[in-house]
Amino acid sequence: MSYSIGRRYRGRFEVFYCLLRLLSGGPAKKTHVMNACNLNSLVAKEVLGRLLDSGVVSVSRRGRELHYRLTDRGMMALLAAEVFVSLIESPPHAECRRRAREEFDGDDIVENAYIGTSYGLEVPVSYYSPGDARAAIVAESDSGLVAFYYALASMLAGGSDYLNNITIFAAGSLRERLEDLFQGNDAIRVVNC
Numbered sequence: 619m620s621y622s623i624g625r626r627y628r629g630r631f632e633v634f635y636c637l638l639r640l641l642s643g644g645p646a647k648k649t650h651v652m653n654a655c656n657l658n659s660l661v662a663k664e665v666l667g668r669l670l671d672s673g674v675v676s677v678s679r680r681g682r683e684l685h686y687r688l689t690d691r692g693m694m695a696l697l698a699a700e701v702f703v704s705l706i707e708s709p710p711h712a713e714c715r716r717r718a719r720e721e722f723d724g725d726d727i728v729e730n731a732y733i734g735t736s737y738g739l740e741v742p743v744s745y746y747s748p749g750d751a752r753a754a755i756v757a758e759s760d761s762g763l764v765a766f767y768y769a770l771a772s773m774l775a776g777g778s779d780y781l782n783n784i785t786i787f788a789a790g791s792l793r794e795r796l797e798d799l800f801q802g803n804d805a806i807r808v809v810n811c
Contacts, residue, residue, distance in 0.1 A: 633657065633665055635703065638688065638696040641675065645685040714787040714811035718744055718754040721785060721809075726750075743784075750782070756811075757788040757796065787811045 636655040640646055646654075652662045666686060669675040674692040677684050688696065719729075722745040731746035731753070743753040783805045788796050793810050800806040 631699075633661070634669070635696075635699050637665060637669065638674070638692060638699060641686060641688045641692065642696055645678070645687040647683055647685060651686065714756045714789060715744065717809065717811040718756050718785070718787045722747055722752075722754055744787075752783045752785070754785045754787060757786050757792060783807065785809055 633655060637651060640651060640654045648659075648662055648666065651657065651666065652659060655662075657665065666675065666677075669692070670677060670686075672691075673689060674695050675686050676689050677686050679685075719727075726747055726749040728746045728748070729744070731743055744756045745754040747753070785807045786796055786800075787809050789811050793808060796808045800808055
């Protein structure tokens, strides 16, 4: 079973996402993590260490073996990651993407970027402006909006110095639902496209 996103060169998000999906099926040993996510021992140790430190994964000893499992926080991180993957992998609506690009016109714009969160995951966004510390997402999936809200709100509430606000470009009923969710939130703006 494949746990990764279809890309030749993986970023940290894909590695964390693979591991979260694997552990959602139950506890696993480090060697199982290495094989399922195609990692060497050093990278597996580093990734598992970061997820342990962030409270996303816990470890228990069974004899001489260590078994890693998702915590409740890890299940929430997986749910949020699933939503972001569905948003990024769905083909973007051309008008929404055009509007987002126009809004983020400038020299320091990064397209299809990954921005960090306090949970040890990198979150994919459509556009990111490091100079202005803002990001844009072209939203097309109607699934998992609660997890989507949780992830964005957590990211902004963390007082990060890399992100001040997010603009979400959406259309139709998805836009209406997102507007309802983010009503009164100054850091997250929903734009019709």
